Amino acid sequence: MKDFNEVIEHVKSKGKKTLSVAAANDKGVLMAVKAAVEKGIVKPILVGREDEIRKISEEIGFELDGVEVIDVEDIKDASLKAVELVSSKKADFLMKGMVDTSILLKAVLDKEVGLRTGKTLSHVAVFFAEKYHKMLIITDAAMNIAPDLDKKREILENSVEFAHSLGIDNPKCAVVCAKEKVNPAMIHTVDAGELVKLNEEGQIKGCIVGGPFALDNAISKEAAIHKGIDHEVAGDADILLMPNIEAGNILYKALSFMSNSESAGVILGAAAPIVLTSRADSEEAKLNSIALAAIHS
Numbered sequence: 001m002k003d004f005n006e007v008i009e010h011v012k013s014k015g016k017k018t019l020s021v022a023a024a025n026d027k028g029v030l031m032a033v034k035a036a037v038e039k040g041i042v043k044p045i046l047v048g049r050e051d052e053i054r055k056i057s058e059e060i061g062f063e064l065d066g067v068e069v070i071d072v073e074d075i076k077d078a079s080l081k082a083v084e085l086v087s088s089k090k091a092d093f094l095m096k097g098m099v100d101t102s103i104l105l106k107a108v109l110d111k112e113v114g115l116r117t118g119k120t121l122s123h124v125a126v127f128f129a130e131k132y133h134k135m136l137i138i139t140d141a142a143m144n145i146a147p148d149l150d151k152k153r154e155i156l157e158n159s160v161e162f163a164h165s166l167g168i169d170n171p172k173c174a175v176v177c178a179k180e181k182v183n184p185a186m187i188h189t190v191d192a193g194e195l196v197k198l199n200e201e202g203q204i205k206g207c208i209v210g211g212p213f214a215l216d217n218a219i220s221k222e223a224a225i226h227k228g229i230d231h232e233v234a235g236d237a238d239i240l241l242m243p244n245i246e247a248g249n250i251l252y253k254a255l256s257f258m259s260n261s262e263s264a265g266v267i268l269g270a271a272a273p274i275v276l277t278s279r280a281d282s283e284e285a286k287l288n289s290i291a292l293a294a295i296h297s
């Protein structure tokens with residue numbers, strides 16, 4: 001994929017999917033949903049404060065005739081209802097609206113109505129950044145707080161499967177740390193060394209894992225060469241596995257707000273994909289995320 005227009009065009013050919021939106025009472029969310037409806041990608045079900053949903057929709061010219069709106073005042077209840085629409089197969093996938101990520105994810109993990117599959121759920125962010133030569137997948141900026149080695153492996157495997165689905169057959173995965181050498185005092189560099197070993201032994205398949213890398217060596221060939229790093233992942237990563245949620249989230253927000261880039265974010269590993277962006281992200285990022293999730297629903 002060279003940009004999100006290609007994603008949108010691809011998803012259009014797959015026909016309309018039903019999107020359940022949790023806490024849809026937000027202008028940016030409704031503008032993105034409206035754009036997705038106009039592009040023929042989705043048929044939405046809007047869950048949240050109905051009076052606000054209708055008021056905002058009128059303001060932005062979103063015609064709600066034929067759109068189901070489910071009035072739920074409380075944000076936790078709205079999240080559970082939106083999730084339940086997906087688990088009961090009334091909707092194909094889920095979108096986070098004006099709700100805190102943790103509240104929505106707790107509903108997703110709910111034992112009765114949630115979307116658990118037995119797999120680890122994790123977030124992938126996809127960026128087309130002006131200064132990077134190809135699509136970049138960043139994981140995990142939003143769900144797993146402080147993954148240990150086993151969790152990092154599962155997060156990595158989710159992202160590799162995702163990359164395959166986008167046509168990247170053998171993604172180059174950089175395990176990002178604060179430096180490019182294993183230091184026993186820096187646990188993430190130790191984990192990086194272990195992940196590389198697992199990949200070399202064939203236990204992590206379908207990708208090439210390199211690391212530890214500092215961020216510059218992962219995304220800049222020049223920086224890697226300058227530091228004497230000769231590895232096929234260095235400077236050419238498809239996937240950045242971040243050490244923890246802080247690092248992942250800060251990189252996500254830095255790229256979103258300080259660079260000229262297009263982005264999208266989705267939670268993987270659940271019974272259906274979940275559109276998960278920051279509430280402050282642009283409508284465009286939300287639309288891109290809807291399209292990306294629709295491909296996988």
Ligand SMILES: CCCC(=O)SCCNC(=O)CCNC(=O)[C@H](O)C(C)(C)COP(=O)(O)OP(=O)(O)OC[C@H]1O[C@@H](n2cnc3c(N)ncnc32)[C@H](O)[C@@H]1OP(=O)(O)O
Nearest residue numbers: 101102105106109119120121141142143144145252277278
């Ligand atoms: C990038 C743009 C968007 C953003 O900026 S997002 C902002 C930052 N993100 C966040 O604040 C969310 C961070 N994560 C969290 O808050 C929590 O980890 C989360 C996802 C809500 C789960 O919290 P809790 O319910 O307290 O978790 P817990 O450890 O007590 O586990 C409860 C049950 O859920 C399971 N679980 C937790 N995380 C999981 C995962 N990733 N995949 C699969 N299952 C998972 C866990 O095993 C446990 O299961 P069980 O009840 O023992 O059967």
